[in-house]
Amino acid sequence: MSAPPAATAWAQRPERSNMAMLRLMAWLSLRLGRPAGRALLHLIAAYFVAFSPAARRASRDYLPRALGRPARLADGYRQVFAFAATIHDRLYLLKDRFDLFDIDVDGAELLPAAGARGALLFGAHFGSFEVIRAVGRHQPGLRIALAMYEDNARRINTLLAAINPAARPEVIPLGRLDAMLRIRQCLDEGALVGVLADRSLSSDDRVAVPVLGSPAALPSGPFRMAAMLRAPVIFMAGLYHGGNRYTVRFRQLADFSATTRDSRAHDIDAAMRAYAAELETCCRAEPSNWFNFFPFWADPPPP
Numbered sequence: 001m002s003a004p005p006a007a008t009a010w011a012q013r014p015e016r017s018n019m020a021m022l023r024l025m026a027w028l029s030l031r032l033g034r035p036a037g038r039a040l041l042h043l044i045a046a047y048f049v050a051f052s053p054a055a056r057r058a059s060r061d062y063l064p065r066a067l068g069r070p071a072r073l074a075d076g077y078r079q080v081f082a083f084a085a086t087i088h089d090r091l092y093l094l095k096d097r098f099d100l101f102d103i104d105v106d107g108a109e110l111l112p113a114a115g116a117r118g119a120l121l122f123g124a125h126f127g128s129f130e131v132i133r134a135v136g137r138h139q140p141g142l143r144i145a146l147a148m149y150e151d152n153a154r155r156i157n158t159l160l161a162a163i164n165p166a167a168r169p170e171v172i173p174l175g176r177l178d179a180m181l182r183i184r185q186c187l188d189e190g191a192l193v194g195v196l197a198d199r200s201l202s203s204d205d206r207v208a209v210p211v212l213g214s215p216a217a218l219p220s221g222p223f224r225m226a227a228m229l230r231a232p233v234i235f236m237a238g239l240y241h242g243g244n245r246y247t248v249r250f251r252q253l254a255d256f257s258a259t260t261r262d263s264r265a266h267d268i269d270a271a272m273r274a275y276a277a278e279l280e281t282c283c284r285a286e287p288s289n290w291f292n293f294f295p296f297w298a299d300p301p302p303p
Contacts, residue, residue: 029091034100034244037088045081049073055080055293062296065212066287075287082288086128086240093130094164100244105135107250110234111192114141118187120226121236122253124198124279127289128238131246132194133169143191145170147183149199180225187231194236197222197275198292209276212283214299218276223268227256233271235278239286251278 029037048055059079063071092100112119121144123129133144146169172182172193186193200206200219208215226233235251254271283290 026091029088030095034088034092037091038085041081041084041088045077045084048080048084049077052293058293058295062212062290062292063287065214065297066283066290068284078288079290082240082242082286083291083293085242086130086238086289086291089128089240089244090130093128093134096164098134101131101134102245103131103134104245104247105250106247107234108135108139108248110250110252111139111142112190112232114190116190117231118143118189118191118193119232119234120183120187120222120229121192121194121234121250122197122222122275123194123236124196125291126198126237126279126282127240127286127291128246129194129196129236131238131240132236132248135248143170143186143189144194145172145183145186145191146194147172147174147179148196149174180228183225184229187229192234195222198279207272208298209272211276211297212280214297216276216297218272220268220272223254223271223275226254226271227259227264227268230257230259232257235275237278237282237289239282240289241286249282253278 028040056076059076060071063075063079067075089101121132123132129146135142148171172179172186183193198218200221205219205221205224206217207220209218210216211218223233232255233253235249235253237249239247239249241247253274254267256267256271259267
């Protein structure tokens with residue numbers, strides 16, 4: 001696989017969220033209840049669809065790939081509404097209001113047993129990550145840390161952390177010199193370390209992997225890190241089915257514990273393709289859960 005030319009469009013795009021609106025929405029939602037807050041989501045989704053042409057273009061590029069047919073306006077609206085709904089539900093998940101949701105777990109047996117070495121959880125900007133951390137809060141002794149580009153979500157995370165400081169996630173900022181050491185320490189202590197492996201701040205570490213019929217530039221950095229740490233890798237996704245229903249999905253991607261210098265390139269390639277295949281499965285199961293609203297593919301969707 002070779003790296004295609006790709007710009008970090010998602011990092012260069014200015015944040016559209018309005019903190020005053022988010023604070024008002026949080027205040028109303030937590031005091032008037034989830035149904036009243038969800039009523040506001042329709043207005044927010046309609047505004048986003050109407051006044052974000054770049055997001056509409058990205059949606060029109062993605063949806064035919066996942067749906068297997070031309071996308072309609074209603075499909076784009078459902079995608080934006082699902083994005084708003086999962087962010088809205090974070091308000092309640094951070095407040096430990098798990099009673100409001102119907103959450104199924106598929107593949108929990110893949111999670112490391114107590115006392116064992118931890119694992120890397122590779123997800124994507126798909127569905128809800130917060131609902132995955134909810135599994136950790138219901139499973140005694142299960143610790144989940146997040147390795148992420150913290151600056152890109154600082155404003156909204158500040159708001160959400162203010163809602164329930166006790167639920168603020170353990171974050172390992174990527175790009176710092178001690179990031180690898182901290183991740184290794186977490187793994188050695190039996191923790192799960194979550195990484196959203198579909199984006200990168202650099203175009204230098206990307207390779208072309210087929211996703212939904214066309215090559216997509218996926219970052220190889222997370223997979224090279226897993227190989228260096230000789231860690232098992234589990235795919236994760238919190239699928240949003242509408243209403244209050246979620247499914248937390250875990251699938252084994254790779255185990256780099258036996259990787260050698262000679263097999264490293266092959267094992268990384270196989271893990272990236274397995275990751276892309278799981279992502280495709282989730283996209284076809286719940287097309288509206290895809291939250292990469294920027295050009296993700298170099299080629300147009302196949303006919």
